[in-house]
Amino acid sequence: MLRFLLRRTLFLALVVLGALAVVFAMAHVIPSDPARAALGQDASQEQVDEYRRKLGLDDPLWWQFVRYVGRLARGDLGVSIVTGNRVVDDLRDAVPATVELVLPSIVVALVLGILLGVASAVWRGRAVDHLSRVVSILGMSLPVFWFGLVLQLVFYKHLSWLPAGGRLPLTAMPPEGPTGIYTVDALVAGDLGLVLEAFRHLVLPVITLSTVSIATVARITRASLLDVLGRDYVRTARAKGLGERATVYKHALRNALIPVVTIFGLRVGIMLGGAVLTETIFAWPGIGRYAFYGLRQLDLPVVSAFVVYVTLAYAALNMLVDASYSFLDPRIRGAAS
């Protein structure tokens, strides 16, 4: 196991390095002038050249890359060319916001997706199956942007049940706390009213963000479970008199979950890195929105930091997914040992 982890960590470092190299190369393939954009049109060429020198943008590309990787190894993500803020400080605000949005979305997507998929497979061809398929297809085909706006219209404008955007009401002060995740920090502070408010602000964005994943998980679970339910060992389990519930949940579902976990790992990676649309609609100050504005200005330190974050998130998820295979399937565990 230790060898496995070491190998994966080394591989992860190489992947991050490769991704950074690609971003650096692309940033220089796209003809752009971020220093001029930051200083404004009335800055003289001398001022722009000086700013470029200060940021090291006039150094050879390979040297900029080496310097950046060196800084990164020391945990320094650089300074935004546009805002002048330290990127690590910006991320300290943005990442907890995204995590607060994505974690409940993962739980909702996994629980509802699997339940829907199982129900659809077990009662194949019945009303539940048809309903589940309709819900899945709708979930996958609804544009996130449109769906989010419809939710706002229904639950905010007409019913007044839930807020339209932001992490807290405008009149509320964010909780002081160690995580930056408002629900957790408010809970730690013992402010239950604030926990409830933070939770209310999460509901619509979480529904919007998790819908596609619910649909995907439900479809994959259904297909995979149907395949497994036709296998010999399931027939054997039934033949020896095992109840349907035990057959499905103890024998079939566990094996059917391997492709689900694989696909879900990818979906979580997409959610962690690309909740841009959801964050935009619901005025959620997360990393997707931060990266989007960085990209608009071709702000290289911001874009590179985002790439590092997404690469690390994907790599960590892949490791978790690999680890979960051996938990789900003893044969894999045996092969690994």
Next chain:
Amino acid sequence: MLLRKFDGYWGGWRQAKHFTAVNMLIIPEASTQRLMLEKGELDMAMKFPTEALPAFQKNPDVQVARGQGLRVLYLRLQNAAPPTSDGRVRQAINYAFDGASFRKATEGTYDPPTGPAPALFLGDWSPKFPYTYDPAKAKMLLQGAGYGEGRKAKLIADLLIATPDQRKAAEILQAGLAATGAAELEIRENEWPVMLKYNSEWQKTRDPATAHHLFGLFTPPRVPDAYAYLWYTYHSKAIGAFARNVMNYANPKVDDLLDRAAASTRSAEKIAFYRQATQIIVDDAADLFVGTQTKVYALRKHIKGFYVHPLWFPTVTVYPLHRE
């Protein structure tokens, strides 16, 4: 961002109605901002697309505040590469632009153009501005420059991405030029750093084959003087040295007038020089002057004490605001 009351403020806090805190929220999605204002969760919306205005105006709980803006929208014209290096083509572009349609499309949030600088900075004076929508005249000018059905003037407009007003202006011009049958306009959108890089690189080669002929640009009053609009944008010394006279307008008479205006310490004389320079720039059709942006804010009806400040950015003086 949260602004809190500063107890030591020199103006004092005599009124009990003063707000003690103001929370500023960035809401990138326009429809979300509109919903929150209409529901009363927001007291004020500072930046929203003009499409939302009719709904705000109809809403009895919302008031719309308008005021003099000082940001001028141009579609700048390339003076150093054909076809726009020909003054007749630049004039034709000005005549092919249906300004009334643009102002309608932007819900009246632009004043009609009066040239490169707002009248306020020229002693409440506007130059003779001959350009009204006239496709027949535009066609005649284009034909005079050698363009027609068989040989259309091919133009490229470079706009800042996600800037709807620039896009609307360019599309209205595109239709106007198409109506002449003698010119066609291709619209491109780019990120700001990409546009700036393209401009500085193009200056090195000035290759007509790679020229962009129109460049969407807002000009604000960086200093409270016509200098802000005229010197950086139209003086030949600003070509290459700064990023504003990117379309290479150069006229020795204008240079001389702008230098004399900058050197003058007498206000009336300074303004006289600026006026002369402005009239020449308009006559040269140096750019397509789209209009001066009106500042528009939407507030809940109960918010009082608000006034529109003409500064460049959306600006709110919080101190006099109160709720009734």
